[in-house]
Amino acid sequence: MKQRVPLTLAAVTAALAAVTGLATLTAPAAGRASAAAAGKPAARMPVERSLLVCPAPSTSDIAETLYTAITPGAAAAGGAGTARLLGATKEAKPVLELKEPGKPVGAKASGAEAPALSGVADGILAPGWSAQQTTVVSVGRTRGLLGVGCTPPGTDFWFPGVSTAKGREDYVHLTNPDDTAAVVDIKLFGPDGVVKAEAGTSENIRIDPKSSKAISLASLAPGAQLADVTAHVTTRAGRVGATAQAGEEGVGSDWLPASVDPAGTLVMPGIPADATSVRLVAFAPGDEDADLKVKLAGPTGSISPAGSEQLHVKAGMTASLDLKDVTRGEPGSLALSPADDKKPVVPVVAALRVVRGSGAKQETGFIQAAAPVGTRATIADNRPEENATLLSLTAPTGADATVKVTASTGTDGGEPVSKEVTVKGGTTQTLTLAPTGGKGAYALTVETLSGGPVHASRTLTIPRDGIPMFTTQTLSDDHSTVSVPKATQDLSVLTQ
Numbered sequence: 001m002k003q004r005v006p007l008t009l010a011a012v013t014a015a016l017a018a019v020t021g022l023a024t025l026t027a028p029a030a031g032r033a034s035a036a037a038a039g040k041p042a043a044r045m046p047v048e049r050s051l052l053v054c055p056a057p058s059t060s061d062i063a064e065t066l067y068t069a070i071t072p073g074a075a076a077a078g079g080a081g082t083a084r085l086l087g088a089t090k091e092a093k094p095v096l097e098l099k100e101p102g103k104p105v106g107a108k109a110s111g112a113e114a115p116a117l118s119g120v121a122d123g124i125l126a127p128g129w130s131a132q133q134t135t136v137v138s139v140g141r142t143r144g145l146l147g148v149g150c151t152p153p154g155t156d157f158w159f160p161g162v163s164t165a166k167g168r169e170d171y172v173h174l175t176n177p178d179d180t181a182a183v184v185d186i187k188l189f190g191p192d193g194v195v196k197a198e199a200g201t202s203e204n205i206r207i208d209p210k211s212s213k214a215i216s217l218a219s220l221a222p223g224a225q226l227a228d229v230t231a232h233v234t235t236r237a238g239r240v241g242a243t244a245q246a247g248e249e250g251v252g253s254d255w256l257p258a259s260v261d262p263a264g265t266l267v268m269p270g271i272p273a274d275a276t277s278v279r280l281v282a283f284a285p286g287d288e289d290a291d292l293k294v295k296l297a298g299p300t301g302s303i304s305p306a307g308s309e310q311l312h313v314k315a316g317m318t319a320s321l322d323l324k325d326v327t328r329g330e331p332g333s334l335a336l337s338p339a340d341d342k343k344p345v346v347p348v349v350a351a352l353r354v355v356r357g358s359g360a361k362q363e364t365g366f367i368q369a370a371a372p373v374g375t376r377a378t379i380a381d382n383r384p385e386e387n388a389t390l391l392s393l394t395a396p397t398g399a400d401a402t403v404k405v406t407a408s409t410g411t412d413g414g415e416p417v418s419k420e421v422t423v424k425g426g427t428t429q430t431l432t433l434a435p436t437g438g439k440g441a442y443a444l445t446v447e448t449l450s451g452g453p454v455h456a457s458r459t460l461t462i463p464r465d466g467i468p469m470f471t472t473q474t475l476s477d478d479h480s481t482v483s484v485p486k487a488t489q490d491l492s493v494l495t496q
Contacts (some may be wrong), residue, residue, distance in 0.1 A: 042483045042484055042485055043483075043484050044481040044482065044483055044484070045481060045482060045484050046124075046126070046127040046480060046481055047126050047127055047479070047480060047481065047482055048122055048123065048126055049120060049121070049122045049126050050083075050120070050121045050122075050126040050127075050129045050152070051118070051119070051120050051152055051153065051177060052085070052117075052118070052119055052121075052129065052131050052150040052151065052152060052241075053088065053116070053117065053118045053119075053150060053151065053152075053153055053175045053177050053240075053241030054067075054085070054088075054116060054117040054118075054131065054133050054148070054150035054175070054241070055116050055148065055173035055175060055212065055214075055241070055243045055245070055255070056114065056115055056116040056173065056212055056214070057109065057114045057133055057135040057146070058112060058114070058135050058137055058142065058146065059112050059142065060111075060112055060137045060140055060142050061111050061112050062111070062137060062138060062139070062140070063110070063111060063112065063114070063135050063136070063137050064108070064109075064110055064135065064136045064137075065108065065109045065110070065114050065133055065134065065135040065136075066106055066107075066108055066133070066134050066135075066381065066441065067085065067095060067096050067106060067107045067108075067109070067117070067131065067132070067133050068104055068105070068106045068131065068132050068133075068134075068380040068381040068411065068441045068443070069083065069085060069096050069098050069104065069105055069106075069129070069130065069131040069132075069380055070098070070101075070102070070103070070104035070105070070129075070130055070131075070378065070380050070408060070443040071083060071098060071101040071102070071121065071124075071125045071126070071127065071128055071129045071130070072101065072102065072128045072130070072376065072378050072406070072408070072443065072445045072478075073101045073102060073127070073128065074101055074102050079123060079124035080123050080124065081121065081122050081123025081124040081125035081126060082097075082098075082120075082121065082122055082123065082125060083097065083098035083119065083120070083121035083122075083125040083126070083129055084096065084097045084098075084119050084120065084121075085097075085117045085118070085119035085131060085150070086117060086118060086119055087115040087116070087117060088115060088116040088117055088118040088175050088176075088177060088210060088211065088212050089115060089210055089211060092118075092210065095107055095109070095117055096117075096119075096131070098121065098125055098129070100125075101124060101125060102408060102409070102416070103408070103409055104380060104408055104409070104410070104411050104440075104441060104442060104443050105411060106381075106411040106440060106441050115212070116173070116175045116212035116241075117131075117133075117150065118175065118177035118210075118241070119131070119150075126480075127478070127480030127481065128376060128378055128445075128478040128480040129478075130149065130150075130378040130379070130380045130443065130478065131149070131150040131380055132147065132148070132149050132150065132379065132380035132381040132473070133147070133148060133150065133381075134146070134147045134381050134460065134471065135147075136462060136464070136469070137253070138464055138465070141169065141247060141249060142169070142247050142253045143252060143253065143467075144247070144252035144253040144254055144363060144364070144469060144471075145252075145254070145363070145365075145460070145461075145462050145469035145470055145471045146245070146253060146254050146255055146471060147254070147255065147381070147460060147471030147472075147473055148243055148255035148257060148473070149257070149379070149380070149473050150241075151241055151243070151257070152241075153175075153176075153177055153178075153239040153240055153241045154239055154240070154241075154242070155234065155235040155239050155240075156232075156233070156234050156235075157232070157233040157234075157242040157258040158230065158231075158232055158233075158258055158259045158261075158262070158283070158285070158349040159172065159230065159231040159232075159233070159244040159256060159258055159259070159351075160230040160259055160281045160282060160283045160318065160349050160350055160351045160368075161228070161230075161244075161246070161256055161281040161351035161352070161353055161366055161368075162217055162229050162230070162231050162244050162246060162256065163217075163226060163227055163228060163229055163246065163248075164188070164195070164217050164218045164220075164221055164224045164225060164226045164229055165225050165226060165227045166225055167248060167249040167250075168218075168246065168247065168248050168249075169216075169218070169246075169247040169248075169249075169253075170216075170217045170218070170244060170245065170246045170247070171214045171215060171216055171217065171244065171245045172186060172214070172215045172217065172231060172233060172242060172243075172244050172245075173212065173213075173214050173215075173241075173242070173243050173244070173245060174205070174207050174212065174213050174214075174215065174233070174240045174241070174242055175207075175211075175212040175240060175241040175242075176207040176208065176209060176210065176211055176212070176238060176239075176240050177210070177241065178209060178210075178238060178239065179209050179210070180209055180237075180238055181206055181207065181208055181209055181237070181238060182206075182207040182235055182237060182238030182239060182240050183204055183205065183206055183207075183235060183236040183237040183238065184205040184206075184207060184233060184234070184235050184236070184240060185202065185203045185204070185205070185233070185234050185235075185236060186202045186205065186215060186217075186220060186231060186232070186233050187202065187231070187232045187234075188202070188217065188220060188221060188224075188229050188230070188231055188232075189229065189230045189231075189232070189283060189316060189317065189318050190224065190226040190228070190229050190317070190318055191226070191228065191317055191318055191319070191320075192317060193316050193317050194316070195220075195221045195224050195226065195229065196221065196224075197220045197221050198219070198220060198221060198222060201219065201220050202220045204236065207238070207240055214245075217229070217231060227320075228279075228281050228318050228319075228320040229318060230281070230283035230318045230349070231244065232285075233258075242258060243255055243256070243257055243258070244256040244257075244258075246353075246364075246366065248364055250360065250362065251355060251362045251363070251364045252362060252363040252364045252365075252467075252469070253364065254364060254365045254366055254471055255366070255471075256351060256366040256368065257366075257368050257473075257474075258368065259349040259350060259351055259368045259369045260349070260368070260369045260370055260371045260476075261347075261349075262284075262285050262286075262347030262348060262349050263347050263348070263369075264337070264338055264345030264346060264347055264348070265335070265336065265337045265338070265396075266335070266336045266348065266349075266350050266369035267333060267334070267335050267336075267369065267370065267372075267394060267396045267455040268280075268333060268334045268335075268350065268351065268352045268367045268368065268369050268370065269333040269367070269370060269392050269393075269394045269428070269455040269456055269457040269474060270331070270333060270367060270390075270392030270394075270428075270456070270457030270458070270459055270472050270474070271296075271326070271327050271331065271332050271333060271334065271352065271354060271367065272327070272331060272354065272356055272390075272459055272470065272472075273327055273329055273330050273331045273332075274327075274329070274356055274468070275325060275326070275327050275354050275355065275356055276325055276355050276356060276357065276358055276362075277322075277324060277325065277353075277354070277355035278323040278324065278325070278326050278327070278334075278352055278353070278354055278355075279320060279321070279322055279323065279352065279353040280294070280311065280320060280321040280323060280334065280350065280351075280352055281318060281319070281320045281350065281351055281352075281353065282311060282313050282318070282319050282320075282321075282336070282348050282349065282350040283313065283317070283318050283319070283348060283349050283350070284313045284314070284315050284316070284317075284346055284347070284348045285316070285347065285348075285349065286315060286346060286347060287315050287316075288315055288344070288346045289312065289313060289314050289315050289346065290312075290313040290315075290338075290346035290347075290348050291310060291311075291312055291313075291338070291339040291340060291343075291346075292310060292311045292312075292313065292336045292337065292338065292339055292348065293309070293310055293336070293337050293338065293339045294308055294309060294310060294311055294321070294334065294335075294336060295334070295335045295336075295337070295396075296326055296327070296332045296333070296334055296335075297332055297333045297334075297335055297394050297395075297396060297426055297427055297428045298327070298330050298331070298332040298427065298428055299330055299331070299332075299427060299428060299429065299430075300427065301424075301426050301427055302335070302426040302427070305323055305326050308321055308322075308323055308326070310339050311336075313346075313348055331390075331392060331428055331430050332428050333392065333394040333396070333428045333455065333457075334352060335394075335396045336348070336350060336369075349369060350368075350369045351366055351367065351368040351369060352366065352367040352368075353365075353366055354366065354367060354472070356468045356470060357467060357468045361466050361467050361468070362467070363467050363468050363469050363470060365459075365470055365471050365472050366472070367457060367472050367474065368474065370455055370457070370474035370475070370476055371455075371476040371477060372448075372453035372454055372455050372476070372477065373403070373446045373447075373448060373454050373455065373456050373475050373476065373477060374448065374476070374477025374478075374479075375447065375448060375477060375478075375480075375481075376445060376446070376447045376448075376477065376478055376480065377445070377446050377456065377475035377476055377477055377478055378443055378444065378445045378446075378475065378478060379443065379444050379458045379473055379475050380441070380443045381441045381443075381460070382407070382434070382441060382442050382443065382444050382458060382460065383441060383460065383462070384410060384414075384434045384435070384438045384439070384440075384442065387432075387461060388460060388461055388462065389432055389434070389444075389458060389459075389460055389461075390430055390431075390432060390458070390459045390461070391405065391430065391431055391432070391433065391444055391446075391456065391457075391458050392428055392429075392430050392456060392457050392458070392459070393405075393421060393423045393428065393429045393430070393431075393446070393454055393455075393456050394423065394427070394428045394429075394454065394455045394456070395423040395424065395425050395426065395427060395451070395452055395453070395454055396426070396453070396455060397425055397426070397452045397453065398425040398426060398452075399425045399451050399452025399453075400422060400423065400424050400425050400451050400452065401422070401423050401425075401448065401450065401451030401452045401453065401454045402420060402421070402422045402423075402448075402449045402450045402451055403420070403421055403423065403446050403447060403448055403449060403454055404418060404419070404420050404421075404446070404447045404449055405418065405419050405420075405421055405431065405433055405444060405445070405446055405447075406418040406419075406444070406445045406447075407433045407434050407435045407438070407442055407443070407444055408435065408442050408443040408444075408445070409435050409438065409442065410435055410438035410439045410440040410441065410442045411439075411440035411441050411442070412439035412440035413437065413438065413439045413440070414434075414435035414436060414437045414438030414439055414442065415435055415436040415437060415438075416435055417433060417434070417435055417436055419431070419433055420449065422451075423451075423454055425452060444458060444475075446475055455474070456474065456475040457472050457473060457474045457475065458472070458473055458475065459471070459472045460472075460473075
């Protein structure tokens with residue numbers, strides 16, 4: 001029988017740092033130790049270190065990219081910290097540097113030479129540090145408005161909604177921010193299950209230290225012409241930032257972030273009111289089929305789309321559902337849940353492909369299944385121009401929820417503005433909020449005040465030549481605090 005080895009305080013600290021960032025851990029005084037031992041709940045402390053990575057923006061020479069970053073909140077008295085985004089190469093050069101909480105900063109880059117980025121925030125700039133890159137490509141095969149939030153590196157990612165079909169150019173971008181190499185596998189699943197990959201192309205993909213690589217999905221399975229595919233990215237060694245980029249000839253391009261981890265209930269918030277085509281793609285990673293109930297949460301309540309009330313997802317196979325113009329002039333959010341509450345829950349992943357416009361004036365975007373905003377969530381790049389920024393808030397359950405929405409100052413000035421919003425259960429509410437006198441890009445922060453869970457996304461619209469160019473990013477809890485384990489004995493002697 002194996003004996004469990006008790007964790008030391010240092011080991012607990014290292015584990016916390018590996019998962020969500022480093023919290024301040026100090027040896028408790030005798031009085032505090034006895035209070036903790038008496039059963040008081042563990043304290044939540046701000047993280048002291050956050051790591052983000054961003055993919056290389058574009059291969060187009062005419063691409064124009066704006067990077068924006070912010071740490072929400074106000075500066076603590078006497079606090080200090082640093083937050084920098086650098087080119088993700090060994091010869092890294094600073095691209096963006098944050099000076100204080102609550103004030104966003106921005107930087108521009110042009111052309112195809114703009115690199116992938118990685119960066120670290122520490123001290124008072126670490127809790128909730130958020131960064132975003134938004135790229136405009138006006139013409140060409142990759143034209144579109146491409147937006148993506150920078151994310152922490154990880155080891156496991158699901159991308160339902162990618163494609164290997166003719167006319168599509170889909171890539172998975174892999175960025176290694178560390179000093180050791182990462183080794184990555186990519187497995188593709190189509191409507192009939194695993195897509196057989198070209199020998200030696202999809203396994204043991206080496207990502208060198210401090211480097212980035214874009215993998216063409218079509219090159220992994222050259223003979224497969226599949227409209228709907230799910231890509232599963234895992235690491236054998238190390239960790240990476242992973243984001244998919246999808247481009248469709250004549251329809252535009254955008255980033256497709258990873259879906260939230262497999263779950264029985266999923267929410268994809270913020271389908272634009274004028275969407276002309278919405279396609280749901282889902283995948284069940286386990287051994288059981290999933291029968292899902294499909295609901296659209298609109299401004300006044302939830303409905304089952306006529307003719308698309310349910311979706312059957314076979315285990316290990318990608319399923320899709322064409323919802324057409326499901327929003328019919330009103331903004332909404334899509335919620336998936338088990339069709340039969342009496343059967344065991346089958347976890348799935350999912351995403352939406354959304355098209356606005358028609359004919360030669362179409363533009364595409366993606367909305368992945370997202371986690372709730374939780375305690376607090378932030379999206380860094382929003383624009384003050386009229387009708388450019390629309391925030392969608394969804395309470396997918398029957399419980400009402402109240403949130404506080406704050407628009408920060410702009411990168412070039414303005415005063416922050418806050419507003420409380422109550423979202424009725426089963427509905428999607430939209431609003432625009434910008435700083436007073438704001439100039440330049442600004443951040444939106446959503447904080448849950450009471451009630452049930454809220455899911456959120458922001459749609460940024462920048463029309464070009466009659467094309468409704470847009471991109472939608474979801475907001476998820478920024479995990480700016482961690483729970484510090486309570487001590488069971490007086491450790492103050494360690495500091496004497």
